[in-house]
Amino acid sequence: SQKIEQNSEALNIQEGKTATLTCNYTNYSPAYLQWYRQDPGRGPVFLLLIRENEKEKRKERLKVTFDTTLKQSLFHITASQPADSATYLCALDMAGGGADGLTFGKGTHLIIQP
Amino acid sequence: SAVISQKPSRDICQRGTSLTIQCQVDSQVTMMFWYRQQPGQSLTLIATANQGSEATYESGFVIDKFPISRPNLTFSTLTVSNMSPEDSSIYLCSVTFRSTDTQYFGPGTRLTVL
Incomplete structure (x- = not known):
């Protein structure tokens, strides 16, 4: 079955620097790969979606890359701010289109130090 | 954007009892x-809640333990039956809309099962 690995340790980044989070998966590449943010006591919030045939997507200070050869996605937050501190989840939509549920990684806890 | 609510937000239950969790959306979902x-x-x-028919369960989850209803396009319930401490967890509903491929989560x- 599909396994997803994200940085298991908390990631501490100085404010203003770029935070880079990694998502590695086994087996087949998903049609869509998504990134979510989760704050304590809340449900995940969608951030970015990248398709199998796309290499990079950007949204404001966020950038995601997708390398199906390496079976890896990188998630970047530029000019990081303390408000960016949260847990970031990588999720795979194997078939695409949102008709099936998602397979999630455990998430990376990001801490932006002022 | 749509509002997704869940009830209850939290509960503490005794072993052997059952709890029904409600998920309500303020607009029609796919x-x-x-x-x-x-x-x-x-x-x-856990499962995909299908309107008007039995839910589709993932491996490791069964209807007797997690019965699900979805009577219409905006409402679903999940029951956690015959609870044990191992069922202590956060339970989340998520939805998709016709116009998007991403999932939106309830809170x-x-x-907690004692």
């Missing part, structure tokens, strides 16, 4: 899903 997030673990898909229900 798909509804139920997930579980155990402490320190990733979100795990979650934090369940």
Whole structure:
């Protein structure tokens, strides 16, 4: 079955620097790969979606890359701010289109130090 | 954007009892899903709630333990039956809309079983 690995340790980044989070998966590449943010006591919030045939997507200070050869996605937050501190989840939509549920990684806890 | 609510937000229950969690959306959705997030673990898909028919369960989850209803396009319930301490978890519903491929999550229900 599909396994997803994200940085298991908390990631501490100085404010203003770029935070880079990694998502590695086994087996087949998903049609869509998504990134979510989760704050304590809340449900995940969608951030970015990248398709199998796309290499990079950007949204404001966020950038995601997708390398199906390496079976890896990188998630970047530029000019990081303390408000960016949260847990970031990588999720795979194997078939695409949102008709099936998602397979999630455990998430990376990001801490932006002022 | 749509509002997704869950009731209750949290509960403490005794072993052997059952709890029904409600998920209500303020607009019509395409798909509804139920997930579980155990402490320190990733979100795990329990089942897809199908309108007017039996839910589709993932491997490791059965209808007798997690009966699900979805009577219309905006509402679903998940029951956690005959609970044990191992069922202590956060339970989240998520939905998709016709216009998007991403999932939107409710705030979650934090369940503690004593």
